[in-house]
Amino acid sequence: xxxxxxxxxxxxxxxxxxxxxxxxxxxxxxxxxxxxxxxxxxxxxxxxxxxxxxxxxxxxxxxxxxx
Numbered sequence: 001x002x003x004x005x006x007x008x009x010x011x012x013x014x015x016x017x018x019x020x021x022x023x024x025x026x027x028x029x030x031x032x033x034x035x036x037x038x039x040x041x042x043x044x045x046x047x048x049x050x051x052x053x054x055x056x057x058x059x060x061x062x063x064x065x066x067x
Contacts, residue, residue: 017062
């Protein structure tokens with residue numbers, strides 16, 4: 001049951017999240033994949049190549065935002 005309570009704030013694919021700590025604090029991005037202990041987030045595009053910038057964030061290090 002403890003595991004269920006910890007995972008109630010887990011983002012789903014397509015959700016927008018805000019990073020709570022680290023060097024990317026405050027960055028917002030869209031969830032593209034959900035893993036057991038983290039999410040993969042698209043946080044923008046490289047201005048030189050147009051490729052997406054993606055990062056992996058642990059579930060305890062983000063907050064799901066409304067937009």
